[in-house]
Amino acid sequence: LIDDAIVVRENIVRHLHLGKDHFAAARDGTEEIGLAVMATTFAICAVFVPVAFMGGVIGKFFYPFGITVAVAVLVSLFVSFTLDPMLSAVWHDPGAAPMRKARFIGPAIAWLLDVSDAAMARLTRGYERAIRWAFSGRRYRVIVPPVPVWAHPFDADGARDRTQRRRLRLATLTPRGIVLWIGTLSFVGAIALTPLVGSEFVPETDQGFTQLNLRMPAGSSLERTNAKALQVEQLLLAMPEVKTVQTTVGGNGEGFSTSRAATSFSIALKAKSERALSQKEFEAKAREAIERIAGIELSVGWGKPIYVAILGNDSEQLARIAEDFAAKLKKIKGAVDVETTNKPGLPAYAVRVKESAARELGLNPPQLAAQLRAFVNGEAATYWTAPDGAQVEVNLRLPKADRERIDQMAKLPVAFSRDGAPIALDQVATIEPVFNPEVIRRQNLQRREAIIAGVDGRPVGDVSDEVQKLIKQTQLPPGFSFDVGGQSQQQDEAFGGLLSAMALAAIFIYIVLASQFGSFLQPLAIMSSLPLALIGAMLALLAWRSTLNVFSMIGLVMLMGLVTKNAILLVDRANQMRKEGHGVAESLIEAGVTRMRPIVMTTAAMVFGMLPLALALNDGGEVQAPMGRAIIGGVLTSTLLTLLVVPVVYTYLVQLPRSLRNLGRRLLRRPTQPGLPVLLGHAPADRD
Numbered sequence: 001l002i003d004d005a006i007v008v009r010e011n012i013v014r015h016l017h018l019g020k021d022h023f024a025a026a027r028d029g030t031e032e033i034g035l036a037v038m039a040t041t042f043a044i045c046a047v048f049v050p051v052a053f054m055g056g057v058i059g060k061f062f063y064p065f066g067i068t069v070a071v072a073v074l075v076s077l078f079v080s081f082t083l084d085p086m087l088s089a090v091w092h093d094p095g096a097a098p099m100r101k102a103r104f105i106g107p108a109i110a111w112l113l114d115v116s117d118a119a120m121a122r123l124t125r126g127y128e129r130a131i132r133w134a135f136s137g138r139r140y141r142v143i144v145p146p147v148p149v150w151a152h153p154f155d156a157d158g159a160r161d162r163t164q165r166r167r168l169r170l171a172t173l174t175p176r177g178i179v180l181w182i183g184t185l186s187f188v189g190a191i192a193l194t195p196l197v198g199s200e201f202v203p204e205t206d207q208g209f210t211q212l213n214l215r216m217p218a219g220s221s222l223e224r225t226n227a228k229a230l231q232v233e234q235l236l237l238a239m240p241e242v243k244t245v246q247t248t249v250g251g252n253g254e255g256f257s258t259s260r261a262a263t264s265f266s267i268a269l270k271a272k273s274e275r276a277l278s279q280k281e282f283e284a285k286a287r288e289a290i291e292r293i294a295g296i297e298l299s300v301g302w303g304k305p306i307y308v309a310i311l312g313n314d315s316e317q318l319a320r321i322a323e324d325f326a327a328k329l330k331k332i333k334g335a336v337d338v339e340t341t342n343k344p345g346l347p348a349y350a351v352r353v354k355e356s357a358a359r360e361l362g363l364n365p366p367q368l369a370a371q372l373r374a375f376v377n378g379e380a381a382t383y384w385t386a387p388d389g390a391q392v393e394v395n396l397r398l399p400k401a402d403r404e405r406i407d408q409m410a411k412l413p414v415a416f417s418r419d420g421a422p423i424a425l426d427q428v429a430t431i432e433p434v435f436n437p438e439v440i441r442r443q444n445l446q447r448r449e450a451i452i453a454g455v456d457g458r459p460v461g462d463v464s465d466e467v468q469k470l471i472k473q474t475q476l477p478p479g480f481s482f483d484v485g486g487q488s489q490q491q492d493e494a495f496g497g498l499l500s501a502m503a504l505a506a507i508f509i510y511i512v513l514a515s516q517f518g519s520f521l522q523p524l525a526i527m528s529s530l531p532l533a534l535i536g537a538m539l540a541l542l543a544w545r546s547t548l549n550v551f552s553m554i555g556l557v558m559l560m561g562l563v564t565k566n567a568i569l570l571v572d573r574a575n576q577m578r579k580e581g582h583g584v585a586e587s588l589i590e591a592g593v594t595r596m597r598p599i600v601m602t603t604a605a606m607v608f609g610m611l612p613l614a615l616a617l618n619d620g621g622e623v624q625a626p627m628g629r630a631i632i633g634g635v636l637t638s639t640l641l642t643l644l645v646v647p648v649v650y651t652y653l654v655q656l657p658r659s660l661r662n663l664g665r666r667l668l669r670r671p672t673q674p675g676l677p678v679l680l681g682h683a684p685a686d687r688d
Helices: 003-017 022-052 056-090 096-100 106-134 175-197 222-237 279-290 315-329 355-361 365-376 406-410 460-473 486-517 522-527 532-543 550-562 564-579 584-594 596-615 625-669
Strands: 148-151 167-170 209-215 242-249 262-269 297-300 306-312 335-340 346-353 379-385 391-396 413-416 422-424 429-436 446-455 481-485
Touching (some): 003 022, 022 056, 022 486, 056 486, 106 175, 106 596, 106 625, 175 532, 209 222, 209 279, 222 242, 222 262, 222 279, 297 335, 306 315, 315 335, 346 355, 346 365, 365 406, 365 413, 406 429, 446 460, 460 481, 460 486, 486 522, 486 550, 532 625, 564 584, 584 625, 596 625
Antiparallel strands (some): 148 167, 209 262, 242 262, 346 429, 413 422
């Protein structure tokens, strides 16, 4: 928000140093820098308006963000064109001399002023030497790797000597070519660093709270599950990072089943300052300690990011495919707590009525179920009125000793013959052991089994990429298909939306700059600064061990509007110098030296403004920290490279129309083949 004010104020101060009074300096300085400031602000708006109108969930999330930034920078533009020049005209700068004479802080202020002035002067001198070298006529032979060419030699001034014959020599590079190669290699290096940085949907944060889920074999009793839970609870409470543990043994499962074999632990960790391990490191430590306990399935942490569903109609084959895929997924580095929804069914006994009994006695399954329910679960026989008037239900069922084994149930009377003799269950039905599924999951009119996994030690995006490769390598039988969900799907949707927004932002930036500068070529010189920010962003993310996620991508989108500012200042000043009659190289050198101070000031303001966000000092700050880190790295490298690359690209674009005209003339002067009509007449052959 203060970039516009910094640029306007610095230009006003520059005009003051030229000997103008405050009113004239405020008027002339603002008028001179007005086009550059407007182009900068409109470029930022062009970046954030597409972000505000992104689709999907990520679009709803960033809609207020984009609108807020766009409106705020427009207000800052209005303030920098009204309030700042007015204050500069009537509120005079007291100057450095009175401040140096202050009793207590004078020496400190004097030292700071001297150090900053000396540093700025040294930077300006170094930059002037660098840009004068870039526009010098020197040439350097390309030795590594050696590139032979058949061409004219060069004279002492570095120009081609066309009076001499062509010969075999080593290719050469001018300083401008070297600068362009450095810019190109920085972009290629940034692309090469992307796999090392890794990707994920949102950064993992240290919330000081985690969850652990434990599952016993199917059919385990509450008593056995509770015994294992107590064992795990003691291990957790012995860890120094744990503050409290809340344990829930058993509970409601999915559907109509009850999950007696499941246990969940809600673990609250101590404050960050009181523990040596982060939440992620603690989860890895807890997983390693609890996995040694036999007979349990373990899952650590909140929602797992990897989710792959397999759809089909054959439940048995579907279960086999899911188990095979889960076994392959476990071999992927970083995939932990891999599990499938295909759990062993609940052990039960199926009572099947014999056809002869159903025909002779008229028995059916509902009748048998009602009889057995009365014996085993019991049924309300009557109600008893207590002395206080309360109604108490009297439940009648067999004693526990008579309903413990299956052979006892087989002898229970479930019907009576015509003569009144009881008929046992095993006479009219068969009893078979079975396993009932806990839940029957369906999706798109098909049965579904899912493979779920967590990630540890690697970015989620890297593991998701390997899972996608595994899916492509897996050949499913006809009638079966994959359906990928989880964080990988959300990441693909978010990254796709952000990349589309960045492409639209680049188009809008070009339209805005072309309208502001009245040229189709000069915006290309300004936009050449965009790829130069990528290497700094990647290096900053790599140094801070951050990843490419939604927030760091938003940082890259912000960089598209921020890094063009430096190039706009350079190109605008160079255009002004050329209108005054100066040459291209001289104009660019003067523009770079003149705009060096505001560029450094705005860059420093951006870096120090983003530093608290990048350091993530508060709880939960890890979520938005990648945005600040990407912006800091991108702004620094873009500033360093833009000061040389943009002037060089500008010179090539200035020469482009003339080069195209010369090429057209050469093509028209070429001799035609015999027998072909000549419309423009014969031209002498070009010896070049």
